[in-house]
Amino acid sequence: MAGTAVGQRHAMRGIKRVALVGGTHGNELSGVHLVRSLLRQPSFQDFKSLEIDCLLANDLAIEVCRRFVDRDLNRCFSRSTLHSDAADSYEMHRAQEINARIGPRFSAEASDLCIDLHNTTSNFGCGIIITDTSSPDLHWKLQLCDYLRCRVPNVHILLDCLGDCSEEPYLPLTAKNDLTFEVGPQAHGTLVSEVFWNQRRLVFGALDFLERFNRQQLSDEERSEKTLEVFIQTGAVHYPTRSDGSLRASIAAELQGKDFQALHLGDPVFQDLESGEMILWDEPECYPCFINEAAYLSSGIAFQKTMRCQLTIPELRSDGSLCNIELPSVD
Incomplete structure (x- = not known):
């Protein structure tokens, strides 16, 4: 498989503003209940370098415990959709409100990271999905994935898009960086304790990694070069x-x-x-x-196809310099 050339180093932007979103789909209840619990009693005192914004995305769908009301909210965030004047559904209006709050998408004012919380009925385990793989920020996101893989059971890392993702329609892309935590199996409209707590472990593990990176407290082992198994989506x-x-x-x-x-x-x-x-x-x-x-x-x-590959993830240097990651081509 041919790969892209490794490019020059770039500096890691400080990760300060983090949006934590549940209920993008109103019947995926782990994220709904996790965000509700954090809104009732925030548990962020250990993350003083982060500004964490907890958000329930699709209130009406949550109320009726359905995936969406008029149209899938997680398909409303492409460049063309956000800039459309024809906001003809509840989800379209809501997408524009969310984009204004944690974006605007493609802007310097956007949140540094959006973590979107989802459940699946499939035997997915603890999935970490990255859509924007074209940025040098992929370097630290994959280092974070490895950190979570060592601390949460049954983690799978899925790269959803290789190349330009500007027309990808997913909510977490409103921020400068995206992560989706897709945890299952859990029937829609139900809550499974193991799934809920694994999703919570992913969230607090990610926040811990970012806090300690901001404070230059990651260990040499945590920052070291790694080989990481990932799955690259290739079609339905x-x-x-x-x-x-x-x-x-x-x-x-x-x-x-x-x-x-x-x-x-x-x-x-x-x-x-x-x-x-x-x-x-x-x-x-x-x-x-x-x-x-x-x-x-x-x-x-019926399912999505992926190919499995091993990526070399360079050391995450304490000065914040990043590398482009060599990704295989998908034909």
Whole structure:
């Protein structure tokens, strides 16, 4: 796989303003309850170098415990959508309000980091998703991911976009840097204790890393060069359908729950709902995730494909200098 050349070093911007967002989807309740608990009783006394803004994103969807009211809020933050005069839904109005509060996107005034809290019905574990991979800030974000991987169980790091992400529509991109903590499995509209506490560990672990970096208190080991396993998203796989568009097959039992495990040529992927016949994987090896995610069924998406790779993450130097990370190409 060809990679991008390693570029010159850049200085890490001070991380001061952090937006912590729950309820972007109103039925993903770990983030909702975590943000509510922090609004009732803030626990940020150990993070004096950070200004932390806790926000519930989609109040109406939270109230009715639905993913959204009119349209998916987490698809309303692209450049073209934010600049549109046709704010024709509750979520569009809300996106503009959130953009004004923790952005504006692409501006020098935007928050330094947005952490967006999500749940999935798939066996995702503790997922850390990064969409903006084109900035040198990817260096410290991956060092932070490694820090969390060593402290929270079952962490998977997913790079969602390689290259220009200016038209990607996701809420955390309103800040200068984005992180999404996607934790599961948890049925929508429910709360699972292990999932809630793992999400809380991710949040407070990230804040601890940033606070100690700001104070130049990270250890030599925490700042050292590392090899880090990441998964790079390469595309969606759709359910087989009939000519009328109805579902023809379900996820095979052999694949269900196997997020981030290798899917090989000839492995069962789907099972026909009438004949019971297995439909086998006929593409190159991949590592699926979001397998049988409930929110994706209406779009016909069965899972997302990723490729697994090992990245070399240079030392995070105490002077704040950053390196571009060599990423593989995705064809």
